[in-house]
Amino acid sequence: MIEVGVLGLDTSHPEKFASLLADRDDATVAAVWDSGEVRDDAYADSFCANHGATRYADPQAMIDAVDAAMVLAVDWSLHRSMAVPFLEAGVPTMIDKPLAGSTGDVAAISAAAERSGAPLFGGSAVPFHPAIAKLGEMNADTVFCSGFGDPFYYGAHLIDTVRVLIDADWSRIEPLDSDGQVAAVQFEDGSTVTFDFDGSETDGTFAFLSVGERTDTVTIESTAAELERMYGPFLDGFLAAARGRRDDRRRLIDGARLLLGVQVAFEEARTVPPDEIEARSAAMTIDSSPFLANYEPYY
Template sequence: MINVGIIGLDTSHSEKFAELLSDRSDTTVRGVWDGGDVRSDAYTEAFCRDHRARRYDRPEEMIDHVDAVMVLTVDWDRHRPIAVRFLEAGVPTFVDKPIAGSIDDVEALRRTVERNGTPFYGGSAVPYHPSLAVMRGDDGTHDLFAAGYNDPFYYGVHITDTARTICGADWTRIVPVDHGVATTVTFADGSSATLRFDGPTENPAFGVLDVGGTTRTARIDGTAEELDRMYDPFIETFVETARGDRDESDRLFDAATLLLGVQATLEFDVAVTPENPLLADVTHDGGSFTETYEPFY
């Protein structure tokens, strides 16, 4: 049995992930902490009762009582300091999307994982949607077009994670596109992806066209049914990672820098490479975002 700690109840992910974990025979929600940024104290108490979990006053109090932890705070500035404590203690750690709002935080997390060898997982669940999983299974290079909607950072991570996952190689260059809020990314294996972040918000959806081993298309609506289709394999991969049977950390950290590289390209309207010093100038304030955040449910 894997006893999981959940840190942060801000988003709908906490409830959905906890339900999936509680429904499994090999996992349970053991501990909960929430900082009160979004949810009320009554909500947290009810969450703990529903999942028969102990409520902790501080995240680090869980370290000796859980086998894995999920850091789900919507304030991504909390991710690094919380996750590092668990990673250094050898506790397999999940960090929700976006993993970090600065290159310093991404690299600090990467170094901690490499130094301690602790299993690490997280990011967006969208790449695990079945219609996209077949794309990531295609061998060879990809020519990809993907469109998303809403905030190009908080929601844009779904598109950048998807592109990095399907193309299956580290990104090498990002250039701005003249129309819309969009960039084109090239990858080390010769794949390319044009990513547009300002898709329609009426009947919103993530749309993907991939020309790889074959030509495939996918439309993922923001419905509960579509979320369930991606969350099931997403949580299964988390459990495999917590057991030490799977390691996608290299992809996750490269995708995290890709998201920041895209923001640099959009902000400064120039081509960006992983070595570009402009990456260090891009920071997104998680606290400010949290102040205006409203959960999906």
């Protein structure tokens, strides 16, 4: 039995993931810590009672009590401080999207995982949708994709998905419009991707056109049914990481740097190479407080 520690109850993910794990016989949520930024004490106590978990006042106090950790707080500025102690202790760790809000945080998370060898998992669940998995078999060399919502928080869905479809690091970001919503990205294997982060809020869909050995399209709606289709495989991946059978560090770290690089390209209206994002260190930061101030969980 894999005993999981949950850090952050802000989003709908903790409840959904805990419920899915409860349906399995190989994993359970055993420990919980919450910042109180979004949920109140009554919610946290009820969550623990419903799932038979112990609530901790200090997240690091649960390190020795769990086999794997899920960092699920919506405040991405906390992800580094939450995840690094677990990674340094060798605990396989999932970090929800977006991985982090600064290049310094991304580097620290990567270094902690590399030093200990602890598997790193997480990001968006969209790449684990069965329809996306089929696209991944096409060896795409050109991809067009569209998303909606906040270009950083929800933009991670597009970028994480593309990093699964294209197994190569990015090499160049070029903004394509004056409004800072569309960008072209080149990858080291010669692939190119066009990202449109300004899709219809009303439709609430993520759409992908992949051109490779075949040409195909996938549209994923923001419905409960579609979420169910991706969450199961996503948790399968997490539990594989918890058992030491997979490690997504390379794609997650490259995707996190790409997400930050896109913000630079839009804000400064110019082409951005990866070495510049590396050089900016902690000075390159996306403030989470405006998003957090207006955030409301689905349930």
